[in-house]
Amino acid sequence: MRIGLFVPCFIDAFFPEVAIATLELLERFGHDVTYPRDQTCCGQPMANSGFNADCAATEALFVRNFAGFDYVVAPSGSCVEHVRDHLDAVEQTPEVQEARARTYELVEFLHDILLVEEFPWARFPHRVGLHNSCGTLRRLKHATPSELHQPFFSKPLSLLTKVDGIEFVTPQRPDECCGFGGTFSVVEEVVSSKMGYDKVSDHARAGAEYIVSADSSCMMHQKGCAERIGVALKFIHIAQILNGAMA
Amino acid sequence: MSDATGMLHPELLAQGDAGGIVRAGRRLDHAEGTSKPLRSHPEPQPRGARVCGSRPIDHEEAAARFIAAPEHEKMHDERLWDLRQKRDREMHSIPEWEELRSLAAAIKEHTLTHLDEYLDQFESNARSNSTHVHWARDAAEHNRIVHGILRDHGARSLIKSKSMLTEECGFRPYMASVGIEVIETDLGERIQQLDSEDPSHIVVPAVHKLRSDVAEVFARTIGTDPNNSDVHYLAEAQRESNRPLILAADAGMTGGNFMVAETGSFVVCTNEGNADLSANVPKLHIASIGIEKIIPKLEHLAVFIRLLSRSALGSPMTQYTSHFRAPRQGGEMHVVLVDNGRSERLGMAEFWTSLKCIRCGACMNTCPVYRRSGGLSYGATYSGPIGLIIDPTFNARKYSNLPYASSLNGSCSNVCPVKINIHEQIYAWRRELVKRHEVPFVKSAAMKAAGELLSHPAAYRAAIAATDAALPHLPRFVVYNGLNAWGKHREVPHAPAQTFHSWYLENRGDRT
Numbered sequence: 077m078r079i080g081l082f083v084p085c086f087i088d089a090f091f092p093e094v095a096i097a098t099l100e101l102l103e104r105f106g107h108d109v110t111y112p113r114d115q116t117c118c119g120q121p122m123a124n125s126g127f128n129a130d131c132a133a134t135e136a137l138f139v140r141n142f143a144g145f146d147y148v149v150a151p152s153g154s155c156v157e158h159v160r161d162h163l164d165a166v167e168q169t170p171e172v173q174e175a176r177a178r179t180y181e182l183v184e185f186l187h188d189i190l191l192v193e194e195f196p197w198a199r200f201p202h203r204v205g206l207h208n209s210c211g212t213l214r215r216l217k218h219a220t221p222s223e224l225h226q227p228f229f230s231k232p233l234s235l236l237t238k239v240d241g242i243e244f245v246t247p248q249r250p251d252e253c254c255g256f257g258g259t260f261s262v263v264e265e266v267v268s269s270k271m272g273y274d275k276v277s278d279h280a281r282a283g284a285e286y287i288v289s290a291d292s293s294c295m296m297h298q299k300g301c302a303e304r305i306g307v308a309l310k311f312i313h314i315a316q317i318l319n320g321a322m323a
Numbered sequence: 324m325s326d327a328t329g330m331l332h333p334e335l336l337a338q339g340d341a342g343g344i345v346r347a348g349r350r351l352d353h354a355e356g357t358s359k360p361l362r363s364h365p366e367p368q369p370r371g372a373r374v375c376g377s378r379p380i381d382h383e384e385a386a387a388r389f390i391a392a393p394e395h396e397k398m399h400d401e402r403l404w405d406l407r408q409k410r411d412r413e414m415h416s417i418p419e420w421e422e423l424r425s426l427a428a429a430i431k432e433h434t435l436t437h438l439d440e441y442l443d444q445f446e447s448n449a450r451s452n453s454t455h456v457h458w459a460r461d462a463a464e465h466n467r468i469v470h471g472i473l474r475d476h477g478a479r480s481l482i483k484s485k486s487m488l489t490e491e492c493g494f495r496p497y498m499a500s501v502g503i504e505v506i507e508t509d510l511g512e513r514i515q516q517l518d519s520e521d522p523s524h525i526v527v528p529a530v531h532k533l534r535s536d537v538a539e540v541f542a543r544t545i546g547t548d549p550n551n552s553d554v555h556y557l558a559e560a561q562r563e564s565n566r567p568l569i570l571a572a573d574a575g576m577t578g579g580n581f582m583v584a585e586t587g588s589f590v591v592c593t594n595e596g597n598a599d600l601s602a603n604v605p606k607l608h609i610a611s612i613g614i615e616k617i618i619p620k621l622e623h624l625a626v627f628i629r630l631l632s633r634s635a636l637g638s639p640m641t642q643y644t645s646h647f648r649a650p651r652q653g654g655e656m657h658v659v660l661v662d663n664g665r666s667e668r669l670g671m672a673e674f675w676t677s678l679k680c681i682r683c684g685a686c687m688n689t690c691p692v693y694r695r696s697g698g699l700s701y702g703a704t705y706s707g708p709i710g711l712i713i714d715p716t717f718n719a720r721k722y723s724n725l726p727y728a729s730s731l732n733g734s735c736s737n738v739c740p741v742k743i744n745i746h747e748q749i750y751a752w753r754r755e756l757v758k759r760h761e762v763p764f765v766k767s768a769a770m771k772a773a774g775e776l777l778s779h780p781a782a783y784r785a786a787i788a789a790t791d792a793a794l795p796h797l798p799r800f801v802v803y804n805g806l807n808a809w810g811k812h813r814e815v816p817h818a819p820a821q822t823f824h825s826w827y828l829e830n831r832g833d834r835t
Binding site for chain 2: 082083085087088089090091092093095096099110111113114115116117119121122124125126127128129130131133135136137161162173210213215221222223224229249251253254255256257258259260261263264265266267268269271272274289296297299300303304307
């Protein structure tokens with residue numbers, strides 16, 4: 077199958093290793109993965125603030141870049157959520173609708189589409205705390221959120237348990253928001269940072285060496301918070317662990 | 324509905340505290356009742372948002388002051404998180420929980436889409452029960468109607484149970500202006516009244532206060548010992564001071580949690596029994612109720628009663644669920660049905676379902692932003708997630724910042740017992756405010772510029788390259804200064820040697 081690799085802007089600029097791991101991982105399963113070079117962003121930063129008209133051109137560019145692939149895959153829950161649920165500043169032509177419907181976040185793509193059963197190359201002998209971003213948890217529905225009376229499931233956990241040597245710790249408030257929230261992180265920077273301090277402290281108290289997540293944006297914020305208050309935690313994207321990163 | 328005494332956070336509890344309070348052989352598990360003061364000079368209570376006419380409320384500024392009071396912030400966060408956990412336990416004890424939520428949502432949606440019919444039905448049934456029914460278009464009319472009823476009876480004092488609707492109507496200030504004394508009977512609400520401060524939470528109005536704050540308020544207003552912050556002492560002192568006022572009052576007022584159309588009755592849920600005092604001690608009972616509080620039949624009530632207190636406080640039900648159907652012998656009962664913007668909200672395609680709200684406060688308890696900023700930081704009658712989507716309907720300019728006081732995490736929608744899509748409405752309000760030009764120019768300009776840059780790949784690449792080159796070489800004071808909101812309380816991410824884009828060109832450059 078032909079996969080378009082969607083690399084969100086902040087991953088391109090700050091976390092190239094996450095995009096490389098995603099590319100290599102998809103290639104390991106024998107797929108034809110292409111990175112359209114003119115891609116920039118999905119429009120989420122403007123849309124998240126209410127400026128829908130200002131993301132029309134960016135959204136149109138996104139669709140031009142990613143039309144015609146069997147699937148579009150991105151290692152970022154919130155960006156995928158924008159594409160799937162909110163990319164509506166442009167006219168909803170069949171091309172736009174198709175691009176939106178074919179866009180997947182990496183974890184759900186591996187879990188629901190590729191139905192991956194094993195990662196024989198992966199080994200991660202560390203204690204990790206799993207951070208489900210709010211976008212993946214409550215909107216892309218990666219796992220059961222604690223507020224709902226539903227049978228337990230977790231797509232990221234079911235993938236990560238296939239990794240040799242990995243050990244999980246459970247914080248007191250597993251699905252409390254870490255406070256990133258896109259532009260919220262600067263508009264309400266004091267509250268955002270306090271939420272981040274509490275989040276990383278909770279994981280550290282639970283004994284985590286690493287926080288692992290499908291969202292680098294949350295981790296960028298959490299890392300900044302942990303460094304500021306001196307909490308010794310390392311951060312790693314789920315794509316890196318599944319691709320066999322040895323810590 | 325209110326619970327002022329319970330739900331205190333365990334971390335303040337000293338190990339082996341000999342002064343622990345034991346009742347019926349069991350130690351009370353709320354820690355604030357048993358802990359010692361943390362220091363001799365208690366941390367002063369942070370006050371709420373600065374309100375100045377219709378100028379936009381600066382939630383962030385008030386939230387920052389709340390966070391700068393760590394004892395208050397920690398207590399508040401943990402106390403409300405405790406309520407959320409208790410709610411979860413109750414939820415897990417009800418296998419049909421999600422079904423109940425769907426049912427409650429469907430009943431409310433049905434009722435709201437037939438609101439005129441059910442209100443007419445209520446009015447005619449209430450009248451045949453000898454209840455007087457009044458219609459108030461807005462807050463001012465509500466206040467005038469109640470004033471008129473009191474004047475007709477020569478009433479000079481009014482005891483009332485807590486009601487968010489009367490807060491919305493500015494009822495107490497109005498009564499003060501016409502010389503009628505209002506006495507709140509809910510403990511938390513009374514604390515707030517004595518402190519001349521609005522309630523900070525729908526259900527637990529003084530939840531943002533430490534007991535040392537209450538001791539200060541009571542010492543100033545009802546003459547308690549300023550150095551005694553024992554919760555039982557304070558509660559008893561308040562009771563002693565308030566009870567004579569209750570017994571002597573000329574009239575009583577309650578809100579209403581539910582109105583039942585088929586019976587013409589209404590229901591008030593409390594934990595202190597204070598609504599029953601307010602309704603039954605004086606001969607005149609006035610109930611102010613928002614028109615959206617109606618349900619068709621008595622059988623529907625059970626669905627909501629099962630959800631209400633479990634969602635609010637994590638208790639199976641409120642201590643008192645009082646039904647009022649007709650005035651008692653020799654008494655008089657009035658119901659004031661208040662619109663105050665509700666009809667207009669009902670006509671808003673994206674926001675009308677906010678009228679399903681039963682005011683349980685679950686969205687506030689679960690909201691990580693609310694827990695860390697305190698209800699008064701919203702500068703509005705309704706705070707927390709539900710406030711973000713209701714307040715702008717009253718004044719879009721004044722509350723234009725509130726929809727941005729959310730990380731859009733969505734926990735509020737998941738705990739909502741009537742399934743209001745709160746976080747989606749917060750998102751929709753941001754779009755609406757931009758459309759109405761209620762967002763500052765600086766932000767609009769920045770977003771326009773971002774939209775320009777991100778839609779032009781070549782310009783975007785050039786900008787990234789410039790940032791890449793600059794960031795590692797900038798001195799720390801340039802990156803971490805007052806103008807860079809990211810860096811004030813967080814470290815800035817380290818720029819890697821190479822973007823993915825350039826890595827790809829180097830390593831997969833042969834690909835199209």
